[in-house]
Amino acid sequence: MTVENLSSNKTFGGWNKQYSHQSKTLNCAMRFAIYLPPQASNGQKVPVLYWLSGLTCSDENFMHKAGAHRIASELGIAIVAPDTSPRGSDVADDEGYDLGQGAGFYVNATQAPWNKHYQMYDYIVDELPALVESMFPVTDKRSIAGHSMGGHGALVIALRNSDAYQSVSAFSPISNPINCPWGKKAFTAYLGRDMTTWSDYDASTLMRNASAENGKSFVPALVSQGEADDFLAEQLKPEVLEAAAKNSGYPLALESHEGYDHSYFFIASFIEQHLRFHGSHLSVS
Numbered sequence: 188m189t190v191e192n193l194s195s196n197k198t199f200g201g202w203n204k205q206y207s208h209q210s211k212t213l214n215c216a217m218r219f220a221i222y223l224p225p226q227a228s229n230g231q232k233v234p235v236l237y238w239l240s241g242l243t244c245s246d247e248n249f250m251h252k253a254g255a256h257r258i259a260s261e262l263g264i265a266i267v268a269p270d271t272s273p274r275g276s277d278v279a280d281d282e283g284y285d286l287g288q289g290a291g292f293y294v295n296a297t298q299a300p301w302n303k304h305y306q307m308y309d310y311i312v313d314e315l316p317a318l319v320e321s322m323f324p325v326t327d328k329r330s331i332a333g334h335s336m337g338g339h340g341a342l343v344i345a346l347r348n349s350d351a352y353q354s355v356s357a358f359s360p361i362s363n364p365i366n367c368p369w370g371k372k373a374f375t376a377y378l379g380r381d382m383t384t385w386s387d388y389d390a391s392t393l394m395r396n397a398s399a400e401n402g403k404s405f406v407p408a409l410v411s412q413g414e415a416d417d418f419l420a421e422q423l424k425p426e427v428l429e430a431a432a433k434n435s436g437y438p439l440a441l442e443s444h445e446g447y448d449h450s451y452f453f454i455a456s457f458i459e460q461h462l463r464f465h466g467s468h469l470s471v472s
């Protein structure tokens with residue numbers, strides 16, 4: 188498989204790199220970014236945190252704005268930031284910022300024209316980790332995190348694949364997409380009007396129904412929410428996630444932060460806490 192290195196920048200003793208590859212799952216070229224901490228250049232294999240970004244983002248927003256490299260370097264954690272959707276002139280799109288390119292919602296689309304390329308769930312769960320683990324000095328110990336649409340993606344993926352992730356965290360996640368305008372618009376387009384198919388991608392439904400029985404385990408979860416977030420009441424609904432966790436006894440730590448909004452200023456303020464949380468579950472702290 189051809190994987191092209193697009194950029195390399197040394198930072199905090201490690202390297203931030205961007206790559207392009209042809210994705211079999213998405214049927215198009217995809218970009219991702221990876222931060223490799225200094226330990227990865229010294230013969231050590233390091234665990235990986237997957238970061239899923241939000242609406243309108245690419246592989247670059249988190250790496251440029253979150254200020255994550257210093258603590259990832261200290262802890263010895265690689266971070267992988269994929270793009271948020273398939274891309275290209277032959278990939279279906281919409282004029283809204285909340286559907287189509289830049290807004291893949293981390294689902295496997297079943298409806299035309301979206302189903303030809305929009306298979307982001309399978310890409311994040313299967314193809315990308317297999318590629319990363321074959322290319323870089325990393326272990327198969329993984330955690331996952333994200334923001335807003337990416338917070339929804341991270342929670343859903345961890346809840347549905349509890350054997351594959353050590354921990355999950357989210358900033359301002361879309362917690363109950365089946366009941367908010369962003370989610371209803373995207374799920375109607377990607378999954379169709381039959382809402383019974385939507386709940387597999389609803390973090391609150393999955394958390395309410397989660398169980399640690401029959402050999403399964405709970406993936407420890409941390410969620411941070413800004414109280415001055417303009418999207419809080421209409422789109423994010425963290426109270427629904429909290430009620431779901433109480434119902435099933437899920438180990439969710441939900442923190443509310445006075446004055447913080449939906450932006451990367453909020454993420455940069457608490458990314459150290461999230462990285463140390465993941466570090467403690469990836470056994471690097």
Ligand SMILES: N[C@@H](CCC(=O)N[C@@H](CSC=O)C(=O)NCC(=O)O)C(=O)O
Pocket residue numbers: 240241242243244248252284334335336337449450451
């Ligand atoms: N109308 C806005 C909405 C875009 C926006 O706020 N995007 C957020 C994620 S929102 C949920 O998924 C974001 O992370 N933006 C990128 C950034 O670097 O801040 C608009 O179109 O601007």
